[in-house]
Amino acid sequence: MKRFFPYYKYLLEVKWLFAIAVAAGIAYGAVAGAGLPLVMREVLPGVFSHDQRPLADLIFAALLLPAIYLVQGVAQFTNTYLINYCGFRVVESIQVKVFSRVQKLPLSFFHKNKSGDLLSRLTVDTQQMRMAIVDVSNDIVVQPMKLIGAVGALVYMSMQKSEFFVLLVCLATVPACVFPIRAIGKKLFRKAKVVQAQTGDLTASVTDGLQAPMEIRAYNMQDSVVSRFRQQVNRLLVARMKVVKYDKSMTPVIDFITVCGAAAAIVYAGHSGMEFKKDVVPLLTALYLSYDPLKRLGKIHTKIQRATASLDRVEYVLHHENDLQEPDKPQPFADVKGAVQLEQVSFAYDKECVLRDLNLSIPAGQVVAIVGPSGAGKSSFASLIPRFYDVTQGRITVDGVDVREVEKHDLREAIAIVTQSPVLFNETVMENIRIGKPEASDEDVIEAAQKAHAHEFIETLDGGLGYETPVGERGTLLSGGQRQRIAIARAFLKDAPVLILDEATSALDSESEAAIQQALEELVEGRTTFIIAHRFSTIKIADRILVLNHGRLVADGSHEEIYPTSALYRDLYDRQSG
Numbered sequence: 001m002k003r004f005f006p007y008y009k010y011l012l013e014v015k016w017l018f019a020i021a022v023a024a025g026i027a028y029g030a031v032a033g034a035g036l037p038l039v040m041r042e043v044l045p046g047v048f049s050h051d052q053r054p055l056a057d058l059i060f061a062a063l064l065l066p067a068i069y070l071v072q073g074v075a076q077f078t079n080t081y082l083i084n085y086c087g088f089r090v091v092e093s094i095q096v097k098v099f100s101r102v103q104k105l106p107l108s109f110f111h112k113n114k115s116g117d118l119l120s121r122l123t124v125d126t127q128q129m130r131m132a133i134v135d136v137s138n139d140i141v142v143q144p145m146k147l148i149g150a151v152g153a154l155v156y157m158s159m160q161k162s163e164f165f166v167l168l169v170c171l172a173t174v175p176a177c178v179f180p181i182r183a184i185g186k187k188l189f190r191k192a193k194v195v196q197a198q199t200g201d202l203t204a205s206v207t208d209g210l211q212a213p214m215e216i217r218a219y220n221m222q223d224s225v226v227s228r229f230r231q232q233v234n235r236l237l238v239a240r241m242k243v244v245k246y247d248k249s250m251t252p253v254i255d256f257i258t259v260c261g262a263a264a265a266i267v268y269a270g271h272s273g274m275e276f277k278k279d280v281v282p283l284l285t286a287l288y289l290s291y292d293p294l295k296r297l298g299k300i301h302t303k304i305q306r307a308t309a310s311l312d313r314v315e316y317v318l319h320h321e322n323d324l325q326e327p328d329k330p331q332p333f334a335d336v337k338g339a340v341q342l343e344q345v346s347f348a349y350d351k352e353c354v355l356r357d358l359n360l361s362i363p364a365g366q367v368v369a370i371v372g373p374s375g376a377g378k379s380s381f382a383s384l385i386p387r388f389y390d391v392t393q394g395r396i397t398v399d400g401v402d403v404r405e406v407e408k409h410d411l412r413e414a415i416a417i418v419t420q421s422p423v424l425f426n427e428t429v430m431e432n433i434r435i436g437k438p439e440a441s442d443e444d445v446i447e448a449a450q451k452a453h454a455h456e457f458i459e460t461l462d463g464g465l466g467y468e469t470p471v472g473e474r475g476t477l478l479s480g481g482q483r484q485r486i487a488i489a490r491a492f493l494k495d496a497p498v499l500i501l502d503e504a505t506s507a508l509d510s511e512s513e514a515a516i517q518q519a520l521e522e523l524v525e526g527r528t529t530f531i532i533a534h535r536f537s538t539i540k541i542a543d544r545i546l547v548l549n550h551g552r553l554v555a556d557g558s559h560e561e562i563y564p565t566s567a568l569y570r571d572l573y574d575r576q577s578g
Ligand SMILES: Nc1ncnc2c1ncn2[C@@H]1O[C@H](COP(=O)(O)OP(=O)(O)OP(=O)(O)O)[C@@H](O)[C@H]1O
Pocket: 111, 349, 350, 354, 372, 373, 374, 375, 376, 377, 378, 379, 380, 381, 534
């Protein structure tokens, strides 16, 4: 339980509503625990005595029951309604915290963790945590109150007739409940952990299945995808049933132990010649009502165990070490010109180096194409400049400042990236371009689209809806060439001094290709540009070509300089020109 304490601060945000909820819960507990037995003990025996009672007395006595249930009902509704509200608010705060943590983590985190599993941690596991924080806090106050109410009624009755006191001994079965509660709780924790992990796997598999509809159809994978899903659902079912087994065994076990106490009460009551209506019924009602909160208190343990299994998964994200730390004393980074320098740079994702001993000086405004065979390290090279990863050795500077010594936000403000398959967000074309500069006016966005040779096609979109056309999830309502031009428009709007272009590998139709080529030529002007050249179609706009092979720089110069001297470049170039 201690592990949940840091999260109680979210409950403080709704402390007054929570306090009202608990107060209503206490009122409910007191009325539910003590009201019914006392009515039975004090009122009903008189009503059903042998003497003829006036009708008014009967009506009064009868009305006591709905009155008790009315008070109890209003208090219970207020309690559960507000507890639910507080619970949702706490979940909301935890979800925002986890989501914002995820957004701060480096790219490597997303390569190690499946997005579906992260989704399940963010949604399912945070909901489980709610149980431990809000429901348990409520139960911990309300259920003992109910217990005190019922036990109070027993004590009150025992004061009226001393034999009743002995019946309190029946409650001695209560401590015996602790042992099964603890044992079942331990089992439940382990089983709940398995369920949460498998829920994550299942969500990951669903996400995969929904994100690649074309590939699944193209390769006729429907049956195998469904069969894998069925297996995972089955595994989850088995794991869930284990949780249900332990969770649901708690109540019967506690019922059995406590009913032994009730049996002892009956034996005692019968033996000592108590009056059934007047003494035994109210007594058993009070006993029953004191066992109910006990069972609920027992469930608190199982709730905490289940929530702890989820807490582990949520804290995996919250406490995940960020290996791309911000500098302690960030250097100012304004009016960037874009001179980039690599000094003895080596880089490895894991153990094996994918870039080795790179020494380069790229003056501001130079357009550099990076070429090399597949896997040579071109994309890795480009990802080091915006500090998506840190170099393993050496350093990279922009305008003489080590990229690790400026705030990541400032560094990335100075860099625009156009990837080969740009991701569009499920918003309008206008908003997708505005991502480049959130404060830009509509006119600025349109101007950027014009520069990117995108304005013409945007205007005709969706029967003239133009910039207000939604692009669909991940931009699926647009063609590859259109998506690329929107990404180029974003880069124009951002107007950053450093540009990284990941040239499209897929063939575009000649009209798109010509428009994109022209847009890129204008975009690179005056910016330090790194073009990851897969198809060499953009190579002619480069001032300088870097040839990488197995992570090493094997040639560096203009096309005219390196074509005669680098066999690898010549080979790559000739193959491309066919
Ligand atoms: N996230 C990653 N984690 C681990 N290894 C990676 C990761 N990304 C790339 N690699 C490895 O790093 C090496 C260089 O990959 P990189 O993507 O930089 O090459 P590339 O020249 O851009 O290739 P291509 O032209 O095929 O895109 C490859 O061996 C690749 O397997």
